[in-house]
Amino acid sequence: MPPKKVKKTDEVSNDAETSESSDKIISGxxxxxxxxxxxxxxxxxxxxxxxxxxxxxxxxxxCIERTLKNEIRNCPVCRANIAPNKYIFMKYKRKKVPVEEV
Structure with a gap:
């Protein structure tokens, strides 16, 4: 029996959509x-x-501290066990914008 041909659709994403989602990630x-x-x-x-x-x-x-204080020791999304104070702080830097001299 010959292998079935797979119909290829939507393989290439729209550049505008990709750019828009990248902008959302960068901007937070x-x-x-x-x-x-x-x-x-x-x-x-x-x-x-x-x-x-x-x-x-x-x-x-x-929000997570309030959730953990209420004796719910699970992630509100996936219900994985979370110990108090066992999370990672997200670090973010402000972009330095070059100033043009006049």
Whole structure:
């Protein structure tokens, strides 16, 4: 029996879509706290820390601490076990914009 031919559709992604999602990642819009739905960009502007758990989900530090205080020791997204204070702070740097001399 000859192998079936696979119909190729949508193999090449649209450059505009790829560029748009890349811009969202760079600007911090793609990372949001899954508890309060605040974006990383908004957290940076408010100078509030964001953390990621070892299972890879992103939260505001306040949201995950509040969740863990309520004796729920699981990730709100995947229910993986999370020990108190066992998360990784996300570090972000502000872009330095070159200043043109006049």
């Amino acid at each position: 819009e793609i990372y949001t706290c899954t508890v309060c739905m605040t974006s990383l960009r908004e957290q940076v502007q408010a100078r509030k820390p964001m953390v990621t758990t070892y299972c890879g989900h992103v939260f505001c530090k306040q």
